[in-house]
Amino acid sequence: MIYFDSAATTFQKPPAVAKAMEEALHTMSSPGRGGHPAAMRAAEAALTCREELAELFHAQNPERVVFTHNATHALNIAIKTLVAPGGRVVISGYEHNAVTRPLHALGAEIHVAAAPLFSPEEVLASYQRLVVPGTAAVICCHVSNVFGFIQPIEEIAKLCRERNVPFIVDASQSAGILPIDMEAMGAAFIAMPGHKGLYGPQGTGVLLCGDVQPIPLMQGGTGSQSLQQEMPDFLPDALEAGTHNMPGICGLLAGVRFLRKKGIEAIDHQERILVSLAASGLSALPGVHVFSNGNKGAQSGVLSFTQEEWDVEELGEALARQGIAVRAGLHCAPLAHQTAGSLATGTVRISFSAFNTTQEVRKFLRITESILLSKSE
Amino acid sequence: MDYYLILARSVTYAQRTQRTLSRAGIRSQIFRAPRDLTTMGCAYAIRISVSDLSEALKVLHRAGLDPVQVYLFGKGVYQEVRF
Numbered sequence: 001m002i003y004f005d006s007a008a009t010t011f012q013k014p015p016a017v018a019k020a021m022e023e024a025l026h027t028m029s030s031p032g033r034g035g036h037p038a039a040m041r042a043a044e045a046a047l048t049c050r051e052e053l054a055e056l057f058h059a060q061n062p063e064r065v066v067f068t069h070n071a072t073h074a075l076n077i078a079i080k081t082l083v084a085p086g087g088r089v090v091i092s093g094y095e096h097n098a099v100t101r102p103l104h105a106l107g108a109e110i111h112v113a114a115a116p117l118f119s120p121e122e123v124l125a126s127y128q129r130l131v132v133p134g135t136a137a138v139i140c141c142h143v144s145n146v147f148g149f150i151q152p153i154e155e156i157a158k159l160c161r162e163r164n165v166p167f168i169v170d171a172s173q174s175a176g177i178l179p180i181d182m183e184a185m186g187a188a189f190i191a192m193p194g195h196k197g198l199y200g201p202q203g204t205g206v207l208l209c210g211d212v213q214p215i216p217l218m219q220g221g222t223g224s225q226s227l228q229q230e231m232p233d234f235l236p237d238a239l240e241a242g243t244h245n246m247p248g249i250c251g252l253l254a255g256v257r258f259l260r261k262k263g264i265e266a267i268d269h270q271e272r273i274l275v276s277l278a279a280s281g282l283s284a285l286p287g288v289h290v291f292s293n294g295n296k297g298a299q300s301g302v303l304s305f306t307q308e309e310w311d312v313e314e315l316g317e318a319l320a321r322q323g324i325a326v327r328a329g330l331h332c333a334p335l336a337h338q339t340a341g342s343l344a345t346g347t348v349r350i351s352f353s354a355f356n357t358t359q360e361v362r363k364f365l366r367i368t369e370s371i372l373l374s375k376s377e
Numbered sequence: 378m379d380y381y382l383i384l385a386r387s388v389t390y391a392q393r394t395q396r397t398l399s400r401a402g403i404r405s406q407i408f409r410a411p412r413d414l415t416t417m418g419c420a421y422a423i424r425i426s427v428s429d430l431s432e433a434l435k436v437l438h439r440a441g442l443d444p445v446q447v448y449l450f451g452k453g454v455y456q457e458v459r460f
Contacts, residue, residue, distance in 0.1 A: 032388040035409040035421070043388045047396075050389070061441070063389055224387040226418035237387050 002324045002360045007145050007173055007302050007351035009195045009202055011325070014258040017251040021201060024250035030243050032223025042246050049253040050236070056256065057175075057190065058183040059208045066207040066214075066239045067249060071172045072098040073217070074191035074207035077239060078168045079137070081215045082188060083108050087136035092123060092151055093339030094144035097332045099170060108136075117340050118293035120152040127156050135165045137188070142180070143173035146336045146349060147291050148275065148302030150178065157185035166212060172196060175206075176259045177268050177300055188212045197267075197353075199259055200252030203245055214239055262354060271301025271352045274361050278303055278350060281365035285372055291340065291347065304347035309375060312346045319348075322367045326350050381430045382455065383423040383437075384410055384446040391421035394442055401436040403429045414448060414455060434460065 003011045024045065029036075031043035050062035059065055068074040079102045083089055086107050091099060093114035103110055113126035131138055138160050142153050153169055160167040166188035171180055176197025182190055187210055194204025207214075216231050220241030225232045232238050259267060279292035287308040293299040307315060316328030329346045330337055337343040350364070385391035391407050398405045403425060410422040425433055430447070437443055448455040 032419075035407070040407065043392055047389055047392045062393065222387070224419050228417050232386070234386060234390075236389060 002356075002364060004350040004352065004356065004360075004364065005325045005327050006196065006353035006356075007331075007349065008327055009193075010197065010199055010353040010355075012353060012355040013199050013201070013251075014255065016254040016258060017199060017201060020250040020254035021247040024247040028246045028250070030223075030246065032237075033243075042244070045246065045250050045253065046244060049249050049256070052253065052256050052260070053206060053208075056260065057208055058181045060183065060210075063235045064209040066209060066236045067244060068191075068205035068207050068239075069203060069245075070195070070205040071170065071191045071193040072205075074189075074205050075099055075168070075170060076102050077207055077214055077217050078189035078191055079103060079139070080106070080217065081212060082137040082166050082168065084136065088134055089137050089139060090127060090130045090135055091139045091335075092127075092141060094147070094149060094151065094336040095139065095141055095333070096145055096170065096172065096336070097334070098172070099139050099141070100335055112335070112339075113140075114339050117147055117149050117291060118296065118298045120150070120155075120298055124152050124155050124159070127159055131159055131163050131165055133163065133165075135163075137166050137168055139168045139170065141170040141172065142178065143300050143302065144333070144336050145173050145302065146331045146333050146342075146347065147304050147340060148173070148299040148351070149293075150174075150298045150300055154181075154185060157187055161186050166210075173300065173302060176256075176264060177271065179264060182208050182210065186210065189214075194248065194252040194255070197259070198252060199255030199354075201248050201255075204248040204252045206252075207239065209235055209239075216241065218242065259354070267354045268300065270354065271356075272299070274352045274356055274358065275299060275301055275303050277358055277361045278365070281361070282368070285365075285369055287372070291342070301352040302349065303351070304342070304349045306342065306345055306347050307372060310372070312348045315348050315371070318371045319364075319368065322371065324364055324367060379427050379449065379451040381425050381427060381433075381458070382410070382414070382448040382450060383425065383433070383444040384414060384448070385421045385423060386445070388421050390442070391423055393440075394423050394437060394444070397436060397440045397442055398423070398425065398429075398433055401432070403433050403436065405429075405433075411455065414446070430458075 175192035194200035
């Protein structure tokens with residue numbers, strides 16, 4: 001199989017990930033739940049993972065690195081900490097349902113900083129118009145999960161600092177691929193999955209916490225202050241009720257070490273080469289519309305396309321039958337499709353990881369061409 | 378043998394404390410805090426030798442890890458130390 005669905009999850013993991021997970025199963029129990037070696041080994045591994053993530057993303061300290069089940073979980077904590085029911089929120093036009101659904105559930109007053117694809121200047125200008133005093137939070141995905149559009153989060157962070165509005169970054173498609181500096185941005189929260197660009201297993205996510213006191217989504221045991229019926233007010237315990245996913249955390253640590261060794265810049269560079277190759281190849285095929293920025297720099301390793309005679313789901317299925325895994329449809333991001341004008345059709349999305357090659361892209365292009373020709377014959 | 382116990386509110390703080398001390402060349406051991414010493418239940422403690430306390434407090438202060446409670450164990454009993 002050629003796997004081009006890494007924006008959903010990186011299916012191919014470094015071998016060290018599975019090894020670390022298996023070792024955790026055999027040697028670790030639960031951190032904070034005892035002083036015996038199995039519990040302490042788990043605690044050691046959890047802290048090491050927090051430390052390495054804090055270093056990678058310039059978080060204040062390892063306690064402010066909170067383990068979650070996924071990025072959606074992390075975003076829910078961030079949003080529900082900052083946004084009261086009916087609160088005013090400014091989001092980009094490329095947000096995922098992981099952002100819009102919690103806001104909808106809160107009955108938030110949502111303002112969309114809509115802007116054309118691959119135009120970071122217009123995104124910023126739109127935020128500048130909408131971020132006003134009294135805004136409960138500004139939310140922006142670093143990279144669109146549908147189009148790979150890189151949004152100007154550093155500039156939006158600066159705007160938020162100037163206007164004293166908390167900023168939430170959804171780094172689901174950028175963590176491990178683009179540099180992210182929590183301290184420099186002064187973000188209130190940065191949410192990310194562990195299982196995409198960080199190469200950890202599914203079921204892992206991370207919430208980096210700034211200076212805001214977060215409100216837990218869940219209450220329960222933490223292995224600390226057990227006589228108290230309120231959750232501890234300190235991190236990470238305040239947000240980590242219940243038993244930790246130690247195999248997941250150990251796998252995540254192995255994934256993070258893999259990407260740090262390989263280098264974020266090198267992975268990003270490789271993925272952009274693949275996107276460029278795929279975009280130019282697809283553009284040459286009959287009836288294909290590619291959502292691409294050429295080589296102008298505002299697109300990471302995610303690419304969407306449509307073909308005028310094919311339903312996107314049918315094309316996705318046809319590619320799957322030929323051994324190519326892509327994602328078709330709305331990608332849980334109807335707002336992004338609405339902003340880009342593809343809501344009616346959806347798109348076929350290809351997305352890369354460090355394990356993809358130019359040979360795979362060329363094979364994908366040959367197969368796509370043969371599928372398209374088969375219908376037109 | 379006498380020793381000091383630095384109380385930590387969670388295992389994460391206990392381990393950060395231990396790692397900070399270790400980087401400064403101060404040996405320590407982590408274990409669950411004796412129940413009598415914790416007013417809110419479930420905590421961890423870091424044990425260090427009597428001779429290391431002064432340097433340990435300086436190192437932890439520099440790291441932003443000032444302990445909330447420290448106990449001296451001597452003659453079979455724990456006694457809270459004010460500093």
